[in-house]
Amino acid sequence: MSEQRVKISGVGGYLPARRVSNDELAQTLDTSDEWIVSHTGIRARHIMAADESGTDMAEQAARAALARAGVSPADLGLIVVATTTADYGGFPSNACLLQARLGAPAAAAFDLGAACTGFVYALEVARGLMLCGSGRPALVVGAEAMSRLVDWTDRNTCVLFGDGAGAAVLEVTTEPDRGILGSYLRADGTGSGFLWAGGGLRVPPPNPEPRQAHMQGRPVFNFAVKAMAEVVLHFLETLQIAPEEVRYVVPHQANIRILQAAQKRLPIAPDRFVVTIDEVANTSAASIPLALAELDRQGRLAPGDVVLTTGFGAGLTYGGNAIRW
Ligand code: UT7
16 A cells, blocks of 8 residues: 655635835834844735734735635645744634634644744644544645734844744545655754743733843844754755755745845755745744745746755744655
8 A cells, every 4th residue: 555645735815905115114113124134034924904813824825825725615624823923812713713713514624833833843842743643634724924023123023023924734544755755853952042022911900011022133143044954955865856846945934034044055056946035024923824826836846846845933943844746
């Protein structure tokens, strides 16, 4: 009998309508288009409307991915939403809200928190559950409302982030040479202080911390370069993939300089690295599925393409997935 694998059968993305340029930010913040572009590669980000939520964005991306895969919500056995900016501070999860919206009564539903590496983690968690579970399709979403978490007076962080959602539908397949070939999930909790958001229950009432992101950019930058290269090298070595076989490296979109520095450590040509950061900024767990959805929208993904995802984020977490499309 042929080996069972899990393939991605559809992807979809959603960006809020409002596009905010660097120049617009510079009207209220001590920054400039020149600084942001030269230090990060970011030209614009999309920001949610006041009446929009992370679940609203997840729903749009999920519906697009389900339509692309030709899968009905009623058939789903699992919904995982990777997010660290859920609609509610504690519960219910965005995944349960999404399950109700879509009408997916057979689906287990939970959120997964691995920050910007969340989608990478969620793909592997879903793959594992599918291969030892019901065999039903799964929906994996990365959705982040970063604009609600940043301090809009802190130029060190607020210019870097944007809102958005990306989704993938996963199905079990016995097609040879197709599907997720492997994943690599890692964390280094000793770096937890470099990137964190308050507002949890660590501090008891009556003076809880504000729910805001804090970052030391340089150590995160240095960690990211090493981590993203390590992930790709791991796949080349353990799966015996030749560098020229790699059609796309889809990295977490945090900073163009991080991508370029990671690329220089790898034997893979620069044009294989997918770059979307200029128009979307850092959308955390949504960044990799949004980039996959954009590739698909442009008709650039073909069956058999080898796609390596690689990401890093708060935790610090890092990891990737090796996929034969
Ligand atoms: O998903 C994970 C999320 N986090 C990341 O990926 C962040 C990783 N780190 C980075 O991307 C970079 O470290 C940053 C983009 C955050 C910063 O770039 P950098 O080249 O490391 O700059 P820096 O921290 O060394 O700061 C240089 C200067 C500082 O001024 P002084 O102290 O030299 O006078 C900052 O205050 O740039 C200043 N600066 C800004 N200036 C204008 C910081 N942010 C801005 C800004 N506009 N938005």
